[in-house]
Structure formats: C-alpha cells, structure tokens
Amino acid sequence: MGAARSDAADPVALDARVEVVHQGARPFALQAHVAAGPGEVVAVLGPNGAGKTTLLRAIAGLTPLSGGRIRLGDRTLDDPALGTWVVPEQRRLGVVFQDHRLFPTMSVRENVAFPARARGMRHGAALANADAQLAHFGLTEIADRRPARISGGQAQRVALVRALASKPDLLLLDEPLAALDAQRRDTTRAELRAFVSAFAGPALLVTHDPLDALLLAGRIVVIEAGRVTQDADPATIARRPATAYVARLAGLNHYRGRVSRGGIELDGGGRLVAVDLPAQSSSGSREVLIALAPSAITVHTTRPDHGSARNVWAGRVRGIQQIADRARLDVAGPPDALVDVTPAAILDLGLTPGSAVWLSAKATEVTAYTAE
C-alpha cells in the first residue's frame, strides 16, 4: 500500500464473499460468492428481495459485512474477521444507482466534476475535466442543465459518466435500465453495452431483467433467497437452468428427477426419456435436472400410437394464455408442462380449460443435466 495511484493502474479483479445477516422483524440472510475478472461484465440476476442490492451495497461499502471477505485486486475492502474495513469513499469504485442520484442542486457539469472535487482538485480544473468527459460522451449540450431538466436516458448517461469520472477500479450498476420506459430501454441498453465494454475493470450489473443480463453480461450469477443458485455463461443459463426460477426466465419446462432403468423418474411424478443421460456424478447421486422447451411438446386429443416420440403422457388443460403470436397451454400432468401451440391449433383441437389431452416430446428434445 502507500504507493501513489496512477491513472493507468492495471485493471484488477473482484473477489467478493458476501455474508450479510439482518435480524429483526424481517430477518434476512445473504450468503453469496461473486467474482469478476478485469474487463468482465457479470450480471447478478434474481427476483426482487433476493439480496441483489444488498450484495451491491456490501461491495460498495454502504452495508457492512457480517462475514466473508471482499477483495479488489490486492486490497481487502472488508473482512470482519480481521477487522478490516475500507470506507466507501476510499474503495475507488463507481456506482450507478437505479434512481441515478444526480445531485439536484448541481448542474450536470458540476455533478461530473464532483468526484475530482471530492478528491481535492481545484474547482476550475475539475470543471475543465468534466467538460472534456461530457464532450467525449456527447453530452456537452446538457452540461449547464440541472438534473431535473434532462430526460431519463440522459440522466442515466450522466450518472454513468460521473461514476467513471474518477477512473474507478470497479463499476457497479444497480438496475441501470429499470427507471426507463420500454421504448428507451433498447437504445439505452445498446449505449450501456458500449460504455461497459469500454471499461477495463470488472463490472457488476444487478438486474431482475433476464434480457439485460443476457445481452450485457458475459457471465450471470443467479441469486435466490440470499443464495447463489447458478453461476454460468448466458448460453448455459438459457439452456440448462439450475432452478425453477431460472427456467421460468429462460422460458423452459423444468423438472428434477433420478435416473433409473434408462429413463428419468421425476420427483413430481411421471417419467421422461432423454437421449443423452449425464455421466454418474462424483457424489454417486443420479439426481438430474431436465429442461424441455414448451415449443418441443406436441398436443394430441387422442393417444398418439404411431409417432416417433418416445415420451407420451396424458394431461388436462388448466389454462390457456396468449403470448405474442402463440398460445401457451398450462397442462396438468404428471408431469405438468407448458406447451406452445398456434392459436389455430387451439381451434382445430377444440381445446378449452378442462380438456383432456395427450402430450408427446421426442427424446432428443429432452435435455438432462446434473445440478452444479
């Protein structure tokens, strides 16, 4: 330590083992390990209340750890066991908050100059720097405006420029697109992608929107009820979801079961056949997860005898929903399944809630894999 920090400091990696426990009326426990290398964009995805924001706040130093350890490069930011604690203003990170938190009494220029001012730079020099940064990101036009007088998309960009202004070691983004309306999200997401990929250090993006995670991040850490339930690249997340929550986001039917007699006995009843069964895991357990796309299941009104599908089972339609240009059937099994058909097929087959149906799926469509 003690060495002067140069602007060209080597990008560092984040390694955060975060344990935060709140007692009281609403007890809450978060226990999550999140790591991100230099230049890596990691999305933290999870339902509301899962602990995503607490994770981000702990890394930023706004919520102290109960246990675990946060390291950024060779610096330990928080380690309750050792009594190490770095105050937020010395962590050298940039945070973009969901509500942006631009200071309302300052112009956009003064907001961007704030980090330099806070570190003791003279007023004039800080403003000149801010002007250069605003010009670099095409925001010169709004430099003199107050945050109340710029659009949501502009506020998001200013917040990002301000967070990057101090050349942080780590970038933290909390639901950066949540405050925007649907129309503006697409363009802003593209901008954000450019911003973040130009950042040399690790970036952590907290979101509850799977699309943001899939499009912006190179890796996705899923947090549910305070625990990491999956940590994988977007392709794996989309094809081999580890939990029902991830499967729902990925739009897949999801089952848990055990391998037996060349097939898989499902925990909730029913049996499916897959082409490739995963190898026996080291623990000796033959528990597997199964993903099956709703579009890979076919609906029949009578038992299909001559089809090539090796998975055939009976069910009853519980509900019918229109999703974009498809109709989605909710069918009670076992196993239960969501099935996508065309609206025309609903009419042709005369399907209504309560209809008895037969479902079939090819064994090649059934993806079986072991839980991590």
Next chain:
Amino acid sequence: MRTPWQLRVPAAVAAAFLVLPLVALLFRVPWLHLPDLFREPIVGEALRLSLLCATIAALLAAVTGIPLAWLLARSTGRLTGLVRALVTVPLVLPPVVGGVALLSAFGRRGLLGKPIDVVFGFSLPFTPFGVIVAETFVALPFLVLTVEGAFRTLDDGYAEAAATLGASPWFAFRRVVLPMMAPALLAGTVLAWARALGEFGATITFAGNSPGRTQTMPLAVYLAMERDPDAASALSLVMLVVCVVVLALLRGRWLTTGSAA
C-alpha cells in the same frame, strides 16, 4: 373534494382571530406623532439592540443547532430519544423559568458562572451578551426541531452516492446535504430569529432591562405601555413592519413551498 362548511367556518374564525389584532394595532398607532416618537433615542437603541442580538442568537442557533438536528435525524439509539426530549423542554418551558435556569447556570454564583467569574472576572447576566444567551436558549429548540424534520425527509441516497464518488462525510455534508437543505435551513433559522426577536421572559429575567444595554424592543414596548401607550403602539408597529418585511423578502426567494429554483 369540496371543503365542507364545517371546516370553512372555524378556519375563517382562526384567520380572523390572527389578523384582527394586527389590524387593530394599525388603527391605534398615533400616525401623526410617529416622527416625534421615533426621534427618541431609546427607540433606535432598543431596535438596534433587538436586531443585533436576535441575529447573533439566530446564527449561534444555526451553527450549533443544524449539526445537532443532523445527529438527531440520523441516530436511532435510545440516547437519541432522550436528547431530543431534553432539547424540546425549553420549547414548552415558560421563558421566565428559562431565565431563572440560565441564572442558576451562568449567574455570578451559578454552576458555570461562578468559575467563569473567578477566572475571567466576567459575568454574563445583565449584559448584551446575556441577552444573546437568553435569546439563543429559547430560539435553539425551534431551529433544531424544524431542521431535524427537514433532515428526516432527505433521502440518504444522495450522501451514499457522494461517498461512492470519493467524498468524505464532511465534504458530502457541505456540498450535497447543505445545498439540498438550504431552503429548510433558512426557514428554520428565520423562525429562530423571529423567536429571538420577540423574546421577553428569559431576557428580562437573565439580562435585565437596562435601556441601551439590555433593553430590547419587547421590553421597551412593555415598559412604554405603563407610561405612554402611544409609544408602545408605535414601537409595536416597528416590530410588526420589521417582521413582515423580513418574512416577505425571504418568502419570495426561499420559503415558497415546493422545489427551490
């Protein structure tokens, strides 16, 4: 929702009750004699002393009360509640009792006053400094309570954002919190100033009533009532005008409700 008459009537009574005495005062003022009355040196002295002491008292209250309000607004400990309760006591205490309490603390034989007198040969009571102390004592709780309420409405998020951007808590307080709170802080300070300007009981008990030295406007008005009611009305008019002018000036700039420009 339309306002029901059951609310309109008492509202009108309240407004009339507050305005009527002030209007009556205007009728009672001996307008023709005003120039003569104002030429009496005692009026100018009392007014100058009042404005000076009230302003200093309000500034003292702001400099110490704003930090206290900030701590009270942000702490959650059991001690905080106790401190808040103790701070509120002077607010409900009769000011005369406050004056007596001040004498027991800062009087020549008071708890703190005695050692101060022994060491420095100086005693607060019955000096202009005593006036300032008495006025600060009654004005401070007003400021603390109004400003604390304002601090409570402030979103912690801005201070947090400032911290992540490298600002020390002191820098964040000065550059982010204070500017955002400026209208509320000014309102609290003006309220304290008005309270100090009108202070009577604690002042007369602690600082006495010596013309040109500790006799403020309210004391002068009270004394004038006994020998020269016309002078009392004139002095009252001066105070009314001063207060209205100050409030009007501030209202235009700061005290408007809603977002500050």
